[in-house]
Amino acid sequence: MALIISGIDVSKGIAIGNVHLLNRGAPEVFELKLKKHEIKSEIERFQDALDEASCHLRSIQDSIPEDTPTDIAAFIDSHILMVEDSMLRKVPVEIIKKQHCNAEWALKQQYDKLVSVFEQMEDDYLRTRINDVEHVINLIQQILKDKQYTAQIDEQPLKGRIVVADDLTPADTVLMQNQNIAGFVTELGGPLSHTAILARSMGIPAVVGIQDARALLQQEELVIVDGGTGMVLAGVGKKTIEDYRRRQRTQREARRKLRALRDVSARTRDGQRISLQANIELDEDVSALKQSGAEGVGLYRTEFLYIDREEPADEIEQLHAYLRIIRVLKGKPLTIRTLDLGAEKEFDPNFQGPLTQNPALGLRAIRRSLKDTDLFKRQLRAILRASASGPVKILLPMVTSQIELVQSLSILKQAYKELENEQLHFDANIPVGAMIEVPAAALSANILAKQLNFLSIGTNDLIQYTLAIDRIDDQVNYLYDPLHPSVLKLINLTLQAGRRAKIPVAMCGEMAGDTRYTRLLLGMGLQEFSAPPSSLLEIKQIINRSKVSELKKPAMKILNTTVPDRINTMVDALNDQSF
Ligand code: PEP
Ligand code: MG
Secondary structure, three states: OOEEEEOEEEEOOEEEEEEEEEOOOOOOOOOOEOOHHHHHHHHHHHHHHHHHHHHHHHHHHHOOOOOOOHHHHHHHHHHHHHHHOHHHHOHHHHHHHHHOEOHHHHHHHHHHHHHHHHHOOOOHHHHHOHHHHHHHHHHHHHHHHOOOHHHHHHOOOOOOOEEEEOOOOHHHHHHHHHOOOOEEEEOOOOOOOHHHHHHHHHOOOEEEOOOOHHHHOOOOOEEEEEOOOOEEEEOOOHHHHHHHHHHHHHHHHHHHHHHHOOOOOOEOOOOOEOEEEEEEOOHHHHHHHHHOOOOOEEEEOOHHHOOOOOOOOOHHHHHHHHHHHHHHHOOOOEEEEOOOOOHHHOOOOOOOOOOOOOHHHOOOHHHHHHHOHHHHHHHHHHHHHHOOOOOEEEEEOOOOOHHHHHHHHHHHHHHHHHHHHOOOOOOOOOOEEEEEOOHHHHHOHHHHHOOOOEEEEOHHHHHHHHHOOOOOOHHHHHHOOOOOHHHHHHHHHHHHHHHHHOOOEEEOOHHHHOHHHHHHHHHHOOOEEEEOHHHHHHHHHHHHOOOHHHHHHHHHHHHOOOOHHHHHHHHHHHHHOOO
């Protein structure tokens, strides 16, 4: 009988293969009371298990293939550190000594304690990092249960298989990459779990969050995993399998074509050169950046240096964060956006005083930086110092008036002076640009442009502020429309202002990364797109198949249309044309 199960789609692609069931969860653990003379050998048994876990992880670390994304290696490094950390080396030993209990029970108690600490963390990403602790503790528990555990892991035949597991560890994913597995399905995990992150960066089709996957799917049975839709199919007929094989071939061919575009420049059929840059913020984006063919970073969001951590990053830590990206970019430009703090992205609970009624309209972004000039100057100094090592640009968020520019540029000058006095190097001609993300900025873009070296349109906020819809309020999401006539007019005004002032205008909001709008934006005259690394190759493909000269007229027609439904149809028609 055919079985179709739906899970969370975390890594695109179709895999067809036989099931290999894996159990990576913790074995059941019971409390045993020990006699006094048994304590010493129990502690030794525990320490041996830790050493074995460490040895196993180190051997995996040594076998990481060269082309493995850096984040996988980083996860394994962090697991090795955890095995060495006192939270796992010392605390359980203390528990064994105090409670006269077995190592498994002591470790379980320590795990429960750590879970409650992580559960209180506010940030989704940090909260999911309890998975790392869980993976390491499960490995130790398995070794305590069976000394041969790690040897068995290494011998599993996984080539071409669909691995179905309760959960997977980063170490598992390295083993799987070495053995060329076809795809995987897990019971646990969500889009932010590192199984998901790793699957995406290795390009392995994967579906997670299917609760009873190991009970529903049988060892060796043939299954289809569709990582694009989150579907897992078992017991289906020949026709369905053939159909999926066809889709798999088409997808592989499309991916091959896209990959081939990585080192090709973005140029329209009529010869217009377009710049494609990446938006990045977290470490996982850095390895994606390398594979995206990006010509630089058009938006580096720096809030992570301040929020969800105990202390904001100081100048040196910021400098190192920027230098890390500069090294990856090897001479390509890095556009660093100064802090977009404020509202829900505040790190200092005492800063704002009473909670404001409309945080999106409150002390955000450049307004926040200008209220705390020490904080702002510290970031500008770090950016300037980084500019001595590669091409760097400064991007100011949420500028609404000329006066904010004057104030920002004056603080930048102070930072110049300080660095000169300290004989520290920096690029004295560092380009400074502003995000155009409020209607006021778009309407006065021609005035702002006079003081700036570039503009960058932040459509996420521009749409929010133009249409008066809170971008994080689900109830008004349906009103969020990049094709709203007012939004298009403001984008057009900004592009015109850039052309008149002869300065580049980029777009770095989500709209720039959505292929539905690529041809319209080209027709309107956009020449610099900055988007998540994962969408750049598809955008490039569209650009390289388009002729700007032919797109201009229909784009102008769309701009002059005021009926939203009609605009949608016209954009579809524009995308269907062959020019
Ligand atoms: C934007 O508003 O379009 C933008 C890129 O900034 P953020 O999404 O970080 O607010
Ligand atoms: Mg914004």
